[in-house]
Structure formats: structure tokens, C-alpha cells
Amino acid sequence: MHMPFTSKKRRFKEYCFYERAKKRARTADLILTNHRLLLSQTEASSIFQHADVYVIDEAHQFEKTANETLGDSASYIQLHAKLTQLGSLQGGLLKKLKKRFHHAGLQTDTFIEMDEYLNQLQMKVTLSLAPSIHL
Known part of the structure; x- marks a missing residue:
């Protein structure tokens, strides 16, 4: 009996640890991940989109890997x-993280600095990399 490819693929995903983990991660509130997977463009968009908190394994390698992964090709x-x-204090991950720090009784002073830094970075990215607009 010949099974269609899509049926085999669907059945494989049901038993594959990696595929099951990706499915569960899409709805998780907390994700423990490797820095390389977080920076992966194809995986990051679907897996990490709705997470409230990121715990990054090998985070000390994050900056180096980001430069290698994104580098000049970003x-x-x-x-x-x-x-x-990442967002700002008005919305996104930064707001969620500040809220969790506040509920845990941790200091939230640095979030204002992070918000300012992210706003400046967003402006620099917009000014330096945005496609030219011709009116």
C-alpha cells in the first residue's frame, strides 16, 4: 500500500522529538534555548514569537554568534x-520582562535605560538601513 508523502511527513512529525518540542514551544510561556536557535531566522519566527521569557543557554556566546549569524547580511x-x-516599555518583550521583575520584587530601574537604548538603536537602524524612499 502506497502512502502519500504528506501522510508520512505528518506521521513522522508526531514521533519526532524535535518537531514535538517545536510545537510545544510555540505556546510556552518560558523557553530554554540555545543562542544559535534563537538567532536562526527560519526557526525564530515561528517558535519564539509568543514567548514571554527567554532563557538562553550559552548566552555568553550570543553577541559573537549574532555577529556571525547576522553580520553584514542582516x-x-x-x-x-x-x-x-524586543519592543519597548509600551509593548513587547521588554514590557513583559519589566512586569515580571516588578512582580518578583526585583529592581526595574535599568528598564528605562534599556528602553532608551532600544529606541536609539531602532532609529539608527531605520536611518542607516531603511530602503531609500523616493517621493
Whole structure:
């Protein structure tokens, strides 16, 4: 009996640890991940989109890996998407993280600095990488 490819693929995903983990991660409030997977463009967009908190394994390698992964090939769209995901104190991950710090009784003073820094970074990205607009 011949099974269609899509049926085999669907059945494989049901038993594959990696595929099951990705499915569960899409609805998780907390994700423990490797820095490389977080920076992966194809995986990051679907897996980490709705997470409230990120715990990054090997975070000391994050900056180096980000430079290697994004480097000169990072487009305006990619950088804008990441900065938008981080958000600000009005919305996004930064707001959620500040709220969790506040509920845990931890200091939240540095979040104002982070918000200002992210706003400046967003402006620099917009001014330096945005496609030219001709009116």
C-alpha cells in the first residue's frame, strides 16, 4: 500500500522529538534555548514569537554568534523585526520582562535605560538601513 508523502511527513512529525518540542514551544510561556536557535531566522519566527521569557543557554556566546549569524547580511527587515519583537516599555518583550521583575520584587530601574537604548538603536537602524524612499 502506497502512502502519500504528506501522510508520512505528518506521521513522522508526531514521533519526532524535535518537531514535538517545536510545537510545544510555540505556546510556552518560558523557553530554554540555545543562542544559535534563537538567532536562526527560519526557526525564530515561528517558535519564539509568543514567548514571554527567554532563557538562553550559552548566552555568553550570543553577541559573537549574532555577529556571525547576522553580520553584514542582516537586512533592514530582519533587524527591524528583531527590535520590534524586543519592543519597548509600551509593548513587547521588554514590557513583559519589566512586569515580571516588578512582580518578583526585583529592581526595574535599568528598564528605562534599556528602553532608551532600544529606541536609539531602532532609529539608527531605520536611518542607516531603511530602503531609500523616493517621493
